[in-house]
Amino acid sequence: MTPVTIEVRNLVKKFGTFAALDGVDLKVDNGELLALLGPSGSGKTTLLRIIAGLDWPDAGEVSFNGEDALAQGARERHVGFVFQHYALFRHMTVFENVAFGLRVQPRAVRKDEATIRARVRELLDLVQLDWLADRYPSQLSGGQRQRIALARALAIEPRILLLDEPFGALDAKVRKELRMWLRSLHHEINVTSIFVTHDQEEALEVANRVVVMDKGKIEQIGSPDDVYENPATAFVHGFIGESIVLPVEVANGAVRLGDRPLNLVAQGAASGASRLFVRRHDMLVGPAGSGAFEGAVQHVRNFGPVQRAEVALFGGETIEIDAPRDKELRAGDTIGLEPRRYRIFAGA
Amino acid sequence: MGLTLSWLSIIVLIPLAGLFLKSFELSPEQFWAILSSRRTLNALRVSFGLAFAAACVNLVMGTIIVWALVRYRFPGRRLFDAIVDVPFALPTAVAGVALTSLFAAKGWLGAPLAALGVKVAFTPLGIFVAMIFIGIPFVVRTVQPVLQDLDPEIEEAAGSLGASRWQTITRVILPSLAPALLTGLALAFARAVGEYGSVIFIAGNLPNVSEIAPLLIVIRLSEFRYADATAIAAVMLVVSFVIIFAVNRLQRWAQNRIPVR
Amino acid sequence: MTMQIADIVSLSRSDVKARAHAAAARDSLRTEPKAVRIAIITLAVLFLSVFVVLPLAVVFAQAFSRGILAYLAALSEPEALSAIRLTLLVAAISVGLNLVFGLVAAWAIAKFDFKGKTALITLIDLPFSVSPVISGLVFVLLFGAQGYFGGWLREHNIQILFAVPGIALATTFVTFPFVARALIPLMHEQGTQEEEAAISLGASGMQTFFRVTLPNIKWGVLYGVLLCNARAMGEFGAVSVVSGHIRGETNTMPLLVEILYNEYQFVAAFAIASLLAMLALITLIAKTVLERHLDEGHDARDH
Numbered sequence: 001m002t003p004v005t006i007e008v009r010n011l012v013k014k015f016g017t018f019a020a021l022d023g024v025d026l027k028v029d030n031g032e033l034l035a036l037l038g039p040s041g042s043g044k045t046t047l048l049r050i051i052a053g054l055d056w057p058d059a060g061e062v063s064f065n066g067e068d069a070l071a072q073g074a075r076e077r078h079v080g081f082v083f084q085h086y087a088l089f090r091h092m093t094v095f096e097n098v099a100f101g102l103r104v105q106p107r108a109v110r111k112d113e114a115t116i117r118a119r120v121r122e123l124l125d126l127v128q129l130d131w132l133a134d135r136y137p138s139q140l141s142g143g144q145r146q147r148i149a150l151a152r153a154l155a156i157e158p159r160i161l162l163l164d165e166p167f168g169a170l171d172a173k174v175r176k177e178l179r180m181w182l183r184s185l186h187h188e189i190n191v192t193s194i195f196v197t198h199d200q201e202e203a204l205e206v207a208n209r210v211v212v213m214d215k216g217k218i219e220q221i222g223s224p225d226d227v228y229e230n231p232a233t234a235f236v237h238g239f240i241g242e243s244i245v246l247p248v249e250v251a252n253g254a255v256r257l258g259d260r261p262l263n264l265v266a267q268g269a270a271s272g273a274s275r276l277f278v279r280r281h282d283m284l285v286g287p288a289g290s291g292a293f294e295g296a297v298q299h300v301r302n303f304g305p306v307q308r309a310e311v312a313l314f315g316g317e318t319i320e321i322d323a324p325r326d327k328e329l330r331a332g333d334t335i336g337l338e339p340r341r342y343r344i345f346a347g348a
Numbered sequence: 349m350g351l352t353l354s355w356l357s358i359i360v361l362i363p364l365a366g367l368f369l370k371s372f373e374l375s376p377e378q379f380w381a382i383l384s385s386r387r388t389l390n391a392l393r394v395s396f397g398l399a400f401a402a403a404c405v406n407l408v409m410g411t412i413i414v415w416a417l418v419r420y421r422f423p424g425r426r427l428f429d430a431i432v433d434v435p436f437a438l439p440t441a442v443a444g445v446a447l448t449s450l451f452a453a454k455g456w457l458g459a460p461l462a463a464l465g466v467k468v469a470f471t472p473l474g475i476f477v478a479m480i481f482i483g484i485p486f487v488v489r490t491v492q493p494v495l496q497d498l499d500p501e502i503e504e505a506a507g508s509l510g511a512s513r514w515q516t517i518t519r520v521i522l523p524s525l526a527p528a529l530l531t532g533l534a535l536a537f538a539r540a541v542g543e544y545g546s547v548i549f550i551a552g553n554l555p556n557v558s559e560i561a562p563l564l565i566v567i568r569l570s571e572f573r574y575a576d577a578t579a580i581a582a583v584m585l586v587v588s589f590v591i592i593f594a595v596n597r598l599q600r601w602a603q604n605r606i607p608v609r
Numbered sequence: 610m611t612m613q614i615a616d617i618v619s620l621s622r623s624d625v626k627a628r629a630h631a632a633a634a635r636d637s638l639r640t641e642p643k644a645v646r647i648a649i650i651t652l653a654v655l656f657l658s659v660f661v662v663l664p665l666a667v668v669f670a671q672a673f674s675r676g677i678l679a680y681l682a683a684l685s686e687p688e689a690l691s692a693i694r695l696t697l698l699v700a701a702i703s704v705g706l707n708l709v710f711g712l713v714a715a716w717a718i719a720k721f722d723f724k725g726k727t728a729l730i731t732l733i734d735l736p737f738s739v740s741p742v743i744s745g746l747v748f749v750l751l752f753g754a755q756g757y758f759g760g761w762l763r764e765h766n767i768q769i770l771f772a773v774p775g776i777a778l779a780t781t782f783v784t785f786p787f788v789a790r791a792l793i794p795l796m797h798e799q800g801t802q803e804e805e806a807a808i809s810l811g812a813s814g815m816q817t818f819f820r821v822t823l824p825n826i827k828w829g830v831l832y833g834v835l836l837c838n839a840r841a842m843g844e845f846g847a848v849s850v851v852s853g854h855i856r857g858e859t860n861t862m863p864l865l866v867e868i869l870y871n872e873y874q875f876v877a878a879f880a881i882a883s884l885l886a887m888l889a890l891i892t893l894i895a896k897t898v899l900e901r902h903l904d905e906g907h908d909a910r911d912h
Contacts, residue, residue, distance in 0.1 A: 054504050054638065074508045074638055081508040087501035091523040101509035104519070156509055352714040352729070359710075359782055360735055363747035366757060370750050409656050416653035420646055428654060430897055434661045437889035437896075439843025440741075441863035442882040445870050446664035449671055449879075456663060481660050500639060507638040535738075542740025544846035545863065549870065562742035566850060569746065574755055581743045588738045592731060 003030035004064055004159045004192045006051065011060035013046050013216075020046040021057065022216035028194060033186045035207035036196045039239070043216040044196045045164055051194065052081045052162050064159065080158030080191075084165040086149040088137040094148050095133040098123055101156035123151040126185070143174040147181075154189065163195035167202060179206050200240045204228060212236050234345035237277040244283065244319045246276040247348060255344065258315035262292045266344055273348040278339040281306070283321040285329065291338030295319075300329045311335065364585070371582040374575055382579040387555050388564065392583065395561040398472060399540035402479035406536045407529060409480075410487025417488075418495045436485045440545025447478050448549040470552030475560060478547045483536030490532040494525055494602075527602030531595050538591045542584065668886045671879035683877035684884070691857045692865040692881070698773065699848075699861060700841040703781040707837050711788025712830070716822070718789075719796035720804070730793070736785045744782050745850025748775055771853030776861065779847040784837045791833030795826050795903070828902040835899065839892040843885055 006028040013021040020043045028034050036044040049055040051062060053074030062069040069077060088097050102116045111119070124130040127147040137145055146166060153161060166182065167175040183206050186193055197203050203210045204224040212219045212227055212235075220232040231237035238245060249256040251271050255264045264276070288294060295313040302308075306322040309329050313319060321337065323329060371379065382388060416422070417429050435443065451458040451468040458469055468474050498521065506516040522529075544562040552558040561580055568577040640646070673680055683689065714733060718726060736744060750756050752769040762769060769775045803825065807817040823830075845863040852859040860868065862881050869878035 052508060054508065074504070075510050075512070077508075078510075079508060081505065083501045083505055085499070085501060087499060087505040089502060089505075089520055089524070091526065100506070100511070100519070104506075104509065104511040104515045152505075152509065352710070352717045355710045356714070356729075356732060359778075359785055360732065363751055363782065364735070364739075366750050367743070367747045369757075409652075412649055413653040413657065416650045419640065420650055422650050422654075424654070428657050430893060431657055431661050433893055433896070434665060434889065437839055437843075437892050438665070439845060439863050439882075439885045439889065441845040441866045442668060442843070442885045442889075443664060444845075445866060445878060445882055446667045446671075446886075449875070450664055450667045456667065457659070477660075481664065484657075484660060503639050513638075513641060538738045542738075542743065544740065544742045544849075549867075562740050562846065565740075565742050565746060569749060569850060572755075574750065574753075577746060578750065581740075581746050584740055585743060588735075588740075592734070592738050596727070596731060 002159065005030050005066075006069075006160065006192065006194075007061075007063045007066070008047070008051070009061040009063075011047065011050065011057045011062070013043070013050065013055065013057045019043075019216045021050075021060075024060070024213075024216070024218055026211060026218065026221070028192060030192055031190050032192055033183070033206065033208050034194045035203035035210045036194060036213060037198070037200060037203040037210050037240075038213035038219075039198055041215075042213040044198075044213050047213075048162050048164055048194060048196050051160070052079045053077045054081070078156060078159045080153030080156060080161045082146075082149045082153050082161070082163040082166055084168050086137075086145045086169075088145055088149060088152070090137055092136075093133065094124070094129070094135050094137070094140070095120055097137070097148060098152045098155050100152065119155065123155055126154070126188075127151045141174075142170045143178055146170065146178060150185075154191075158191065161189075161191045161193040163193065165197060166195050167197070167199070175202070182206055204240075212239065214239070231277070231343065234275055234277065234343075234347070237343055237345070242280050244278045244280060244321070246278075246313075246317055246319070248274050248276045248344065250274045250344065250346070257293070257313065257317065260315040264292050264339070264342065264344070269344045269346040272346065274344050274346050275348065276339075276342055276344050278342045280308075280320060280322040282340040282342070283319075283323075284338045284340050285321070285323045285327050286336040286338060288334040288336055291336035293337040293339075295335065295337065297329050297331050297333045297335060299331055311337065313337075367578060367581055367585065370574070370578045374579060378575065379579050382576050383583065387559070388561075388576070388580060390556040391559050391561040391564040392580070394472060394475065394557075394559060395541050395584075396587075398476050398560075399479055399537050399543075402476055402483055402540050403533050403537035405480050406483040406487045407533045410484060410491060410532060410536075411525075411529065413484075413488050414491045414495055418492060432485050432488045435482050440482070440543070441549075443481060443546035444478065444549035447481060447546065448474075451477060451550060469550050470554075470558070472551075472558050474550035474552065475547050475558060478550050479540035479543060482543050482546050483540050486535040486539060487529070487532035490535065491525055491528045494528040495521075498524060527598050531598045531602075534591050534595050534598070538588060541587065665886060665890075668879055668882050671875055672883040674879075675876050679876050680880050680883075683874075683880035686877070688857055688860070688865065689877070689881060692860045692862045693884075695773070695776070695858075695860065696842050696862045699777050699780050700838055702777040703784050703841045704834055704838050706781050707784055707788050708830070708834060710785075711790075711792060711833055711837075714789040715792030715796050718793050719799075720801050733786050733789050736782055741783060741844065741846025742850055745779050745847035748779050748782070748851050770851055771855065771859060773859070775851040776848050776859060779851045780841050780844050783844050783847050784840045787837035787840065788830070788833035791836070792826055792829050795829040796822075799825055828899055832896065832899045832903065835892055835895055839888060842888055 006026075008024060008026040011021045011024040012019070022043070024043070024047060036047060038044045046055060050057050051069070053069070053072065056070070064077070089100065092100065098120045099116055102111060102119060105111075121130060124133055127150060129144060129147055129151070132140065132144060132148070137148070140148065167178055170178065179202060195206070207224060209221065210224055210227050211221050214235045220227055220236045222230070227236060228240055231240060237243055246257060248262065249272075250266045250269045253266045255262045255266055255276070284291070293313050293315075295311040298310040298312055298318070300307055300309045302325065303322070305325060307325055307329060309321050309323060311319055311321060329335070374382075413432065417425060448469055449455050451461070451474060453459065453462050453467075453469070455469070461468055466473075468477055502520055502524070503516055506520045511519065542562060544560075547560055548563055551560060551563070553563060561584060565577045565580050568574070568580070641649075718729060749770060751758055752762060752775065753759050754763070769778070803821050804817050807821045812820065843863055845867070848861055849864060849867070852861070852864055854860060854864060854868065856868070862885055866878050866881045866885070869881065
């Protein structure tokens, strides 16, 4: 398939006074599997729909391989779109659903019936559902519908594949299976693909690159490792992975929690109220007096390989940490805590 | 439960059973003789033929009305939406006299039509017009909710797969509406076949030409030819049952869209 | 240099063209070209105007064609007054009967599961799909001189046909489904939890019905009664067969419309007709209001 890169420049989309997209720039390389990750209302679906030609921006540009995509309607863009609720045609069999895009082509380019049939069979094979060809959508499970919707989108040999919350309507187990399957399928067909999700685990596990969005803006673009290990903004740190958030005070490079000075680096945060982010498992437990923090253990519960302890910090906050099981923690202990890794972001 | 059934029996079932019993008192030859008489055949033909034609007009116009009401915004839309129910609510005799005076030779519409050489009142065309009137709400009210609830995503899906608007309508939207459309057609047809009040005034009631079956039943009754009346009624009742059955099947089909085997 | 400018101009021109094309493409995904839209709206409005609005307008135009005095005079004829009285009486009887039945039937159907439930619903709907003339005919066959109970009735000197009981029976038959139909979906949706809660709190069956079930469905009941009443007052075919057309005695309003019309007393005929048309319009308005209430109740339960 022809390689396709997507470029989005300064995209703005407003619904009334609400800015669904507020100046979005994005470049998607050929063959990528990109995740748009964000909470609901972050603008990720709007961005996807604009790329597909289902919605139109108030300002900005979208180009495929450098050519203006906004000059084309959804019909001409050759974009495969998989809808959140699949949007399968209920009155058609699985076979006819997949064949639809081939049958509605202009007569001049339409393939003959035998070619269409062969192509549909091939696609049903690809999604491993060839045995369902004569069923109706209402007779399929959620996971099967999802795969048929994908096969239908692929039938038109799309230049780009877009998936809106592809696993959103499925139960947890099927969701996990389909994630792996989508990854390997993408590897096989190698079409530039973007999928929207609000599930961080899904984004980190499936995508090559993750775009984290909030309130119509892109917060961070990076590899799954990158956005997890080096969150660029407070939002990303809070949204991805489980974090301890402490309100701290930065004054000339020194950090304080309440009136307790902390032996931590301000990381360039401006003076004033700031927030300190630490992953739960990055809080290392030591004897009292060691580490940046000190506190009293309130409760301890065991969670598989880790124990989760509720600690009342001296300085006024109560946090939850994850510690390995071999460290013995008991309610009432006074312990020291040292963040192995942390980020400080200015602003309350 | 028992009360429901007994009340249903007293008011509906026993009377209907009486009708069938009465028609079974006739020998098959008698029954056949009544039905195959020229006047009966013609009355049935007029009723069924025109009812079907009117139902088809209602199917097309009803779909257009539903489309306009659901998909477009125009001044007076809510008013016209409410107006659709008038044929339901207006007593049939009132509709009958109103349509007749509207389409009579000196009527508001009858006069201009007469100038064009078209005569509506007191002809089969008049029956047709009255049957269209009475059937409008059936198609509109069965199709409207279905079009309203139709998932916009399926239209977007069709478009993104390259279908033109026309292809989307004919291959995706209309087939999705098919069960509702057919139900509306069947209901409009059933109503028009049995319609009496709004038709007899405008029909002209000329035997063999513009005499509908329900009128013939009334005429036979007034002549005390109960057997004739019963036989015609029995035929019409059977058709009603068939339509009810068909509508039930259609509803089930609409619910799961599993091919009817 | 000039070449370049020309290039840029032509480029931006094609760009403008492409954007215009895109604007059309965007609209065309879920709607039709403007011309088609206008044509469809025009067709719909025209059709409804000719087939619905005009007939309605004719009724009032004819009724008042000789002025308001002639109109009022027509309505105060003893024949007219007796027809109005009879219509009200018959409607009261059949609405009352069907209200009781509709409540019981809907309750049985919505709150219990049993075999043949769909069949029962179909049976309740039956009068909707039977020709009104046949609805009248069945009672003639039962109670007429040659009918199954005709002889017995004559022996006991009971008059059903060509009298008020016959008219009421036929009207009840025709309006049979309205209340039940309005209530079944409503009660079904509400389920049995609230009733069970009431009973578990010690309410008796009657208390449960009047304090829990009925308040929940009151709008539905009104809705059914409204439609039932409109049909009862306006019924023509069935009543025509059983009434015997005895002037001043067994003529309901629709029947009187027919008689006066056939006697070329157009003002009088349309005067009565205008009352019935008014009833229809009021019913429609009330129906719209009630539907709003029903929707609200629906929303309240959803959220």
